[in-house]
Amino acid sequence: MDGWPVEMEAAVEFGEYLSYFGPLCVVISRNDQRVSWSGDEDPDDAALDLTRPPMVFMAAPSEPFARIVEFTLPGDLPAAELVAQARQLLAAGRSAALAAVCDDSTCSICGEAYPRAHLLTPSRAVEMLLCPLCIFDGDVFDADLVHLATQINELEFADLAVPAGWSAMGALLACAAGDGLVERMHATAQRGGVAFLAYERWSDPGAAWIWLPAAEQRPAALRHLGPGARLDVLVDAVDAAYPHLRQRVRTTQNDSWQELIGAEKGPAVGPEPDRFIASLWPVIIGIVVAFTAQALERPTRQAPLAQDRGALDALRRYWPQIASPYEVEDAMAMVEIGLDIVAETLFGTPQ
Ligand SMILES: [Zn+2]
Numbered sequence: 001m002d003g004w005p006v007e008m009e010a011a012v013e014f015g016e017y018l019s020y021f022g023p024l025c026v027v028i029s030r031n032d033q034r035v036s037w038s039g040d041e042d043p044d045d046a047a048l049d050l051t052r053p054p055m056v057f058m059a060a061p062s063e064p065f066a067r068i069v070e071f072t073l074p075g076d077l078p079a080a081e082l083v084a085q086a087r088q089l090l091a092a093g094r095s096a097a098l099a100a101v102c103d104d105s106t107c108s109i110c111g112e113a114y115p116r117a118h119l120l121t122p123s124r125a126v127e128m129l130l131c132p133l134c135i136f137d138g139d140v141f142d143a144d145l146v147h148l149a150t151q152i153n154e155l156e157f158a159d160l161a162v163p164a165g166w167s168a169m170g171a172l173l174a175c176a177a178g179d180g181l182v183e184r185m186h187a188t189a190q191r192g193g194v195a196f197l198a199y200e201r202w203s204d205p206g207a208a209w210i211w212l213p214a215a216e217q218r219p220a221a222l223r224h225l226g227p228g229a230r231l232d233v234l235v236d237a238v239d240a241a242y243p244h245l246r247q248r249v250r251t252t253q254n255d256s257w258q259e260l261i262g263a264e265k266g267p268a269v270g271p272e273p274d275r276f277i278a279s280l281w282p283v284i285i286g287i288v289v290a291f292t293a294q295a296l297e298r299p300t301r302q303a304p305l306a307q308d309r310g311a312l313d314a315l316r317r318y319w320p321q322i323a324s325p326y327e328v329e330d331a332m333a334m335v336e337i338g339l340d341i342v343a344e345t346l347f348g349t350p351q
Pocket of ligand 1: 130133
């Protein structure tokens with residue numbers, strides 16, 4: 001669906017095809033035509049009236065007991081109409097969910113107010129409530145990044161009002177991690193005794209769901225997208241509209257590295273290797289877009305990335321937890337430099 005991440009269940013259960021389109025749970029069935037059940041019904045069973053359209057049920061969030069929006073559309077609507085209605089209803093649900101939250105707690109480090117349910121704990125052993133930016137703060141000594149990832153996954157599944165920036169921090173972990181992140185997330189959840197199912201986007205970070213600012217508050221390059229989009233779709237749109245942006249970040253990062261090395265070693269004796277990490281380019285775009293959406297959705301609060309930018313410093317300490325194949329210093333320099341350049345280009349303001 002139009003730039004959204006899609007995950008399909010492999011098997012039909014109780015006559016329903018179940019799939020996930022970003023935060024929307026989508027169920028296709030003809031269960032309005034059944035009078036009895038065995039458990040392995042197929043919606044395309046010839047015993048049913050296949051001349052009638054199936055029902056397309058959509059709901060968000062995916063957690064059945066936390067739903068804010070639920071609607072059913074006839075399955076014979078043109079695909080473009082289904083997509084348009086899904087976009088509109090999800091955006092309305094997101095607005096309703098945001099309007100209903102109450103900032104009844106604060107992050108223990110930055111002091112920003114958030115709903116208690118949206119704050120995260122740095123590890124199973126530490127009960128401090130923090131925003132995800134502060135989990136990387138140097139004041140937290142025993143954060144567990146895999147535990148952080150599992151909490152973000154849970155919130156995305158169960159809460160339609162989750163702050164937009166949280167998913168970008170998840171995308172940072174997914175893009176930076178080496179192999180086995182999903183397995184470690186399952187093991188962490190299992191140790192905590194909770195049932196857990198990781199979205200596929202943790203092993204395919206291009207499929208991460210990123211909430212977007214309202215259409216009129218976006219750069220023209222992103223106006224054609226719905227209320228959110230896959231991270232790789234955002235990256236393609238930004239790269240197409242600003243073809244020199246990636247290279248500008250790369251050059252600035254490499255120049256700043258040269259300056260640093262020059263100050264330490266004297267004149268360079270040969271070309272330095274490229275410090276830019278192409279796999280982390282989506283992280284910069286995801287963070288800028290998602291945290292800008294969050295700032296616009298919560299206009300009375302401080303813009304999240306305006307807070308202490310040393311917040312990512314602790315990445316150095318925690319980097320081994322996600323078995324990243326990338327140099328942490330290069331990653332940090334790239335994100336730091338890239339956030340300002342990309343934010344200024346897309347939204348006219350440095351972060
Ligand atoms: Zn905080």
